[in-house]
Amino acid sequence: MIPAVSISLQVNGERIEAHVLPRLNLADFLREHLKLTGTHVGCEHGVCGACTVRVNGDIVRSCLMLAAQTNGASIETIEGLSDSGEISDLQAAFRERNALQCGFCTPGMLVTAQDLLLQEAEPDRERIREHLSGNYCRCTGYQAIVDAVASTARARTGRGA
Amino acid sequence: MKASAFSYARATSVVNAIELLAEHGDRAKVLSGGQSLMPAMNLRLISPELIVDIGDLTELRGIAVTGDRLRIGALTRHVDLLNSADVAKHAPLISEAITHVAHAAIRNRGTIGGSLAHADPAAELPASMVALKATIIVEGPAGERQIAAEDFFTGIYETALEVDELLVAVEVPVAQRNSAHYFSEFARRHGDYGIVGLAAQAVVDGDILTDLRLAYFSVGDRPVLAMAATKLLNVAVTPAVLLEASETLGEELDPQEDQQASVSMRRHLAKVLLARCVATLLGRPELSAGEVL
Ligand SMILES: Cc1cc2nc3c(=O)[nH]c(=O)nc-3n(C[C@H](O)[C@H](O)[C@H](O)COP(=O)(O)OP(=O)(O)OC[C@H]3O[C@@H](n4cnc5c(N)ncnc54)[C@H](O)[C@@H]3O)c2cc1C
Ligand code: FES
Ligand code: FES
Numbered sequence: 001m002i003p004a005v006s007i008s009l010q011v012n013g014e015r016i017e018a019h020v021l022p023r024l025n026l027a028d029f030l031r032e033h034l035k036l037t038g039t040h041v042g043c044e045h046g047v048c049g050a051c052t053v054r055v056n057g058d059i060v061r062s063c064l065m066l067a068a069q070t071n072g073a074s075i076e077t078i079e080g081l082s083d084s085g086e087i088s089d090l091q092a093a094f095r096e097r098n099a100l101q102c103g104f105c106t107p108g109m110l111v112t113a114q115d116l117l118l119q120e121a122e123p124d125r126e127r128i129r130e131h132l133s134g135n136y137c138r139c140t141g142y143q144a145i146v147d148a149v150a151s152t153a154r155a156r157t158g159r160g161a
Numbered sequence: 162m163k164a165s166a167f168s169y170a171r172a173t174s175v176v177n178a179i180e181l182l183a184e185h186g187d188r189a190k191v192l193s194g195g196q197s198l199m200p201a202m203n204l205r206l207i208s209p210e211l212i213v214d215i216g217d218l219t220e221l222r223g224i225a226v227t228g229d230r231l232r233i234g235a236l237t238r239h240v241d242l243l244n245s246a247d248v249a250k251h252a253p254l255i256s257e258a259i260t261h262v263a264h265a266a267i268r269n270r271g272t273i274g275g276s277l278a279h280a281d282p283a284a285e286l287p288a289s290m291v292a293l294k295a296t297i298i299v300e301g302p303a304g305e306r307q308i309a310a311e312d313f314f315t316g317i318y319e320t321a322l323e324v325d326e327l328l329v330a331v332e333v334p335v336a337q338r339n340s341a342h343y344f345s346e347f348a349r350r351h352g353d354y355g356i357v358g359l360a361a362q363a364v365v366d367g368d369i370l371t372d373l374r375l376a377y378f379s380v381g382d383r384p385v386l387a388m389a390a391t392k393l394l395n396v397a398v399t400p401a402v403l404l405e406a407s408e409t410l411g412e413e414l415d416p417q418e419d420q421q422a423s424v425s426m427r428r429h430l431a432k433v434l435l436a437r438c439v440a441t442l443l444g445r446p447e448l449s450a451g452e453v454l
Contacts, residue, residue: 002168022169022212025199044162045200046267058240058269064199065270066192068169069216115265133352134264 005068011036012080020067027051029067030077038078038107042136049135052108053077059115078107087114090152099148101139108135113149121157125150164202168211172218175300175327181213183302183325189213191327193236193275196267221274221329226251230332235274239263242273251335254293254342254362258285261344264352274328277313280320280383283354285346287314288378291386292342292360293333301326314383341365343438346378347430349421355379356421357430361438368443370394375438380416380427388413393439403439403448407432 004019011034020029025044030036030053042048044063051062054076081087087110093099100106109132116123116131123131128149129142137145154160172178182189190209192198193216201207215221221236224245231251233242242248242259249256262268262276262285276286277297290297290310297313299306302325310331313321322328336342346358357379364372373394375387389410396402416427433449440449 002166005169021166023164023166025164025203028163044203046196049264049266052266059266060270061196061266063203064195064267066169066195066199066212066214068171069192069195069214112266130351131265133350134266 005071007068007071009070009072010074012076012083018067022066022068024067025063026053026055026065026067026070026075027062029070030062030075033067036077036079038082040104040107042104047134047136048105049108049112050105052111052135054081054111054115059111078111081111081114089155090114090117090148093148093152093155094145097144097148097151099140099144105135105137105139109137109145113145113152116149117153117156122153123149128153162203162205164199165205165208167202167209169214170211171214171216175218175220175329178213178215178218178327179300179302179325181211182327185211187324189324191215191278193278194238194271195275196263196271197275197279197281215327224248226335229335231335232330232332233273234330235272235328237273239268239271239273239276240265243268252293252333253336254289254344254360255286255333257342257344258289258360261285261346261348261352261355261358273331277331278320278322278328280314280316280318281354282314282317282382282384283358283379285344285355285358285360285378288358288376288384289344289360290331290333291384292362292374292376294362294374295331295333297328298330298332299326300329305329310384311386317382319383337364339364339366341442343441345434345437347434357416357427357434359431359434359438360384361442363442365442368445369397370439370442373442375435377414377431377434380414380431382417385414387435389435398439398443398445398448400448403436406439407435410435 008017027041030039040050042050046061046064053062189211192212192214221234223234225232295310297308341363343361346355348355360376362374373390375390377385389406392406418424436449
């Protein structure tokens with residue numbers, strides 16, 4: 001029998017204590033143990049970006065991190081970013097610009113785009129594409145996503161949407 | 162897919178990690194950033210019985226300059242290399258190479274030690290270490306070994322590391338006043354592994370190359386240090402000289418064929434990179450104008 005590992009972490013500001021099997025990855029821990037199903041699981045090998053979350057402020061692939069590695073960490077998921085209102089303008093821009101269709105990639109896109117906007121106030125389209133280059137979207141063709149991120153950047157720096 | 166079951170140990174010190182590796186041999190795997198190991202486990206390409214997580218070993222993290230050496234700890238993340246003023250000043254080749262490694266979310270976890278130990282022949286950092294004449298420092302039950310980067314990479318995903326050894330750091334000589342570098346790769350998308358890439362480190366004296374190390378990646382089972390460089394040393398580089406070097410390069414490279422590129426396409430791209438590299442290092446754009454292939 002493989003022993004469980006005890007972890008103590010914060011998820012969206014709430015303290016969580018859990019016993020997890022070593023093989024459980026963070027994405028499955030969030031989805032199945034905490035029922036935070038906004039974090040999507042596509043490829044499970046780091047390629048699609050649908051599972052992107054924040055760990056201690058940095059965006060990471062939750063399919064490539066073990067739940068056991070999150071002891072002491074602070075995790076923020078799309079639920080946390082939505083509920084706090086941190087990305088409400090970005091979400092509105094995605095709606096207005098048709099930057100989502102099926103929505104599968106959207107949580108990862110939002111978390112990744114917000115990461116860029118926190119680092120750079122005025123990224124150009126090239127920078128936006130580069131930062132989102134690890135996130136797949138099979139519906140939109142990306143143009144509308146870049147539009148939504150660019151217009152949010154403009155609005156946040158007071159240059160109009 | 163999901164990884165198969167394994168046990169998990171959080172190493173408490175370098176010595177403790179080495180003890181665990183010595184005890185479990187090739188049934189154990191070191192977990193650093195997990196950005197190559199976890200995909201391989203999730204795809205069940207490998208199924209280790211024990212994961213030794215070295216993430217808490219803060220002594221393996223960090224970048225320091227001592228004398229004429231830049232030392233980078235194994236746990237230093239790609240993003241730390243990207244943002245380091247010391248790396249930008251003393252080993253700008255690394256600062257440039259790292260922008261081509263994966264994507265932001267992966268660079269936030271992936272480490273230099275993991276990248277070098279993983280030894281993907283298409284990876285940017287191993288070739289950069291060969292170009293920079295880096296020394297790779299490993300520690301095992303018998304103590305420390307220092308291995309030249311050229312001798313460290315021994316095949317596809319294969320290195321000189323023994324199963325009970327930990328890569329602890331890498332050291333590179335700091336750039337000199339007339340050092341110059343060049344890095345470029347052809348990739349399907351930014352952040353993908355290169356189809357063919359070149360990491361080069363040089364010493365330029367006026368318009369003469371007095372030293373040149375051309376480390377190609379994705380053209381063999383490990384980084385390839387091209388001997389064609391010798392044709393370009395201590396001579397006035399004319400189109401004819403460059404053509405001769407280019408032909409030598411074509412003869413010495415023995416690239417693989419895969420879904421991404423044929424053998425002849427890889428050879429061609431390697432020559433294009435050579436011309437661009439020399440043109441950039443010498444500040445003579447006409448040398449890469451196209452004829453010299
Ligand atoms: C979608 C995607 C795209 C990527 N694109 C690129 C790319 O373009 N270029 C590129 O170079 N890489 C790329 N990577 C890989 C990434 O750079 C990894 O971070 C890196 O290859 C491995 O570093 P790690 O710290 O994550 O190592 P891990 O995944 O933790 O470990 C990798 C291997 O090295 C061993 N190991 C790790 N640390 C040590 C140590 N200190 N001593 C001994 N053995 C050790 C492990 O046991 C394992 O076998 C990509 C990854 C993904 C998921
Ligand atoms: S599910 Fe994690 S990157 Fe695709
Ligand atoms: S909206 Fe469907 S994958 Fe992006």
